Amino acid sequence: MGEQTEILQGTLDLLILKALNLEPLHGLGISRRIEQVTAGAFQVKPGSLFPALHRMEEQGWLSSSWGESENRRKAKYYKITAVGRRQLDKERQRWIRISFAIGQMLESN
Amino acid sequence: MGEQTEILQGTLDLLILKALNLEPLHGLGISRRIEQVTAGAFQVKPGSLFPALHRMEEQGWLSSSWGESENRRKAKYYKITAVGRRQLDKERQRWIRISFAIGQMLESN
DNA sequence: CTGGTTCATATCGAATGTCAATAGGAGAAT
């Protein structure tokens, strides 16, 4: 694994969906949002982010449209869909189940 | 991904190390222990378990020796090493950091 | 208007981890 592997594999979709649940963002905006909210614990690199966005769009969880960034740059904005919101809920529940289970495991003496 | 993908990718090592922290177990014993403690939330299949065990032994986190199971079958018992205990502590802290970060993400409105 | 920097999207190759399916051997049971 890489040196700074901080991303918990399998939770990237959850993080992205959650980031977009409030408002549409462009790619790097999503990355910044995640890094900001988690106080730097997750650093989503482009090589992880964009394949994930494409995959999620293909599955109908996101839709995208070209626009302009805060800095007047060309930027593709991603928006969560209704299907994506259902998926967010699924992944949220999955996370709760998993973190509870691991908690049980760690607390078992 | 598979139908019942319940395992959070990247946490298998943590679960195995923790399972072995109390006492040595053979492969399927580890699998059962994890399934039991987590109330079935994690089902570790052989195709996931044994590659993980070999990998972890190669890294010096585990040592193994042939013995006899509770049912008189030939069984390879895995034991956590001192290095493995340090790794367990690392992974435990990593888990705490990650679950805290995701918690922050999910609670952000 | 030219060169450099930042922003932003994107792709590629390699490595890793997981799973489903399967194999195979060894003890137990009848």
Next chain:
DNA sequence: ATTCTCCTATTGACATTCGATATGAACCAG
């Protein structure tokens, strides 16, 4: 003996992630 269960193990396929890199657009300095 043959059937069953237990236990270890491998194989092939697949998805995900990462590091590195490429490309292009807008801005700024001189």
